[in-house]
Structures are given as structure tokens and as C-alpha cells.
Amino acid sequence: HPGFHHRPSIAHQHQGAQARILLTKTPSVQGLEHFPRLFPGARALVLVRDGRSVVESGVRSFGWRYETAMRDWATAAANIIAFLERHPGADSPVLLVRYEDLVRHEQDVLTTIFRFLGLDPDQYDFSAAQALGVTGSSELRRAVGAVHWKPVDKSAGFDPLRRHTDWDRKRQERFAWLAGAQMEALGYTLEAAPRRGPVQSARQGLLGAAWGARQR
Numbered sequence: 001h002p003g004f005h006h007r008p009s010i011a012h013q014h015q016g017a018q019a020r021i022l023l024t025k026t027p028s029v030q031g032l033e034h035f036p037r038l039f040p041g042a043r044a045l046v047l048v049r050d051g052r053s054v055v056e057s058g059v060r061s062f063g064w065r066y067e068t069a070m071r072d073w074a075t076a077a078a079n080i081i082a083f084l085e086r087h088p089g090a091d092s093p094v095l096l097v098r099y100e101d102l103v104r105h106e107q108d109v110l111t112t113i114f115r116f117l118g119l120d121p122d123q124y125d126f127s128a129a130q131a132l133g134v135t136g137s138s139e140l141r142r143a144v145g146a147v148h149w150k151p152v153d154k155s156a157g158f159d160p161l162r163r164h165t166d167w168d169r170k171r172q173e174r175f176a177w178l179a180g181a182q183m184e185a186l187g188y189t190l191e192a193a194p195r196r197g198p199v200q201s202a203r204q205g206l207l208g209a210a211w212g213a214r215q216r
Contacts, residue, residue, distance in 0.1 A: 021119070029076050032083050036093060043117055046080055048186055049099035051179050052164035052172075060163075066171065067211045070178045077182035098187060100161055106130065177204045 035044050051073040058064035080096075087094050095116045102109045107126045114121040133151030167175075176183075176190050183190055 021117075029079050029083075032079055033086070035083075036087075042093065044094040045097055045113060045116075046083070046094060047097050047099060047102075048077070048080065050161075050164070050188055051077065051183055052167065052175055053161065055175070056163040056167070067174070067207070068215075070175050071211075074179035074182050077179065077186060081182060081185045096186070103161060173200075174204070174207060 029046070032044075032046070035042070051070070054073055055064070055066060055069040058069050059066060084092075084094060084096060095113065097109060097113065106129065110124065110126065110129065111121045114124060133153055135151050172191060180190055
């Protein structure tokens with residue numbers, strides 16, 4: 001569950017007598033492995049976002065603790081990766097969508113999604129999608145002091161892809177230690193690769209022990 005409104009979502013469709021589409025979503029990937037059995041013949045869209053941005057957004061918006069948020073994202077990402085590995089190939093009922101790709105190449109990614117779902121992209125109003133406001137962004141807390149769920153216009157400096165860019169080296173390394181493998185498996189690049197020497201291993205071990213003690 002990489003982060004409330006930015007956590008991976010599941011979408012499925014069912015075509016009835018009048019070819020209507022049923023779409024549902026959830027902010028959590030808990031139980032994702034049961035999707036094919038619970039929704040036979042359905043299609044799943046799994047939306048992921050750079051874990052560092054998810055963590056930073058959660059800290060800013062909801063007061064998450066960095067260590068716990070990093071671990072939670074890593075666990076959810078591992079769940080997604082395992083699910084994808086069980087459903088490989090072009091005929092897979094699951095499509096992985098990276099949030100960053102959607103932001104940078106909105107029309108191309110939406111077109112891919114529509115075709116995956118058997119829908120006609122020509123029937124969609126892409127200009128209306130581009131004009132949508134921002135909902136639930138962590139920037140709202142800085143601007144108005146609280147997060148709300150009413151759409152607001154994008155500010156000139158709105159950039160959801162740079163949430164974590166002010167992280168220092170230690171925080172980057174901690175995230176890479178806890179979630180680096182999952183990030184790379186999902187197609188992301190880390191600026192700070194986890195160092196595996198004895199000193200670094202000891203430091204990371206102490207950080208983990210301290211977190212465990214706080215949890216207890």
C-alpha cells in the first residue's frame with residue numbers, strides 16, 4: 001500500500017448484456033493475490049509511484065514516520081512484484097502503470113490502459129483529463145494548512161515528481177537499504193545505491209533495531 005491516494009489501485013471491468021463497465025478501486029494491495037479468484041475474467045490495473053515520493057507525501061500530509069512508511073511501501077511493492085511474476089506475458093490480466101509515466105505521458109499511458117481494457121481511446125476526452133484539478137496533494141498542507149479532497153487548480157510550481165528531492169544522503173541510503181530491490185524491480189532508478197560494507201551494514205542494523213524497539 002504505497003500511500004493512501006497514491007497507493008497502488010486495482011481496477012476491474014465486467015461487460016454485461018449492454019457492455020457496461022464496472023470500475024472499482026482501492027488504495028491498498030492487501031489481498032491482491034486473490035484478485036483472479038475473486039474476479040474471474042476481470043482486468044486489474046496496478047498503479048505504483050516512486051516509493052520515496054509516497055513516503056514524503058505521507059509524512060507531509062498525514063504525519064507518517066519515515067522508517068515505518070518506507071517499510072510499508074517496501075512490503076506492498078513486494079506484494080505487487082510477486083503478483084506480476086505469477087501473471088507474466090502479453091495476455092496477462094494485470095497491467096502495471098507507473099504514476100510518473102502517467103504524469104509525463106498522460107495521453108500515451110491512458111491510451112495503453114484503454115486498449116488493455118478493450119475500450120476505444122477515440123471516445124475519450126483527453127483535453128478534459130488534462131484540465132482536471134489536483135485532489136489530496138501534500139502541497140495543500142503547506143498552502144492552506146490541511147489536506148482536503150476538493151479539486152484545486154494546479155499551481156505554476158506543481159511538480160508531484162520531485163517530492164523527495166531534498167532528502168539527504170542518509171535518508172536516501174536508508175530507503176535504498178529497505179526498498180531498493182523493490183524499486184529497481186518496478187523500473188525505478190535510485191540516486192543513492194545501498195552500500196553493503198560492514199560499517200554500513202552495522203549502521204543499518206542499528207537503525208532497524210531502534211525502529212523495532214520503538215514499535216514494541
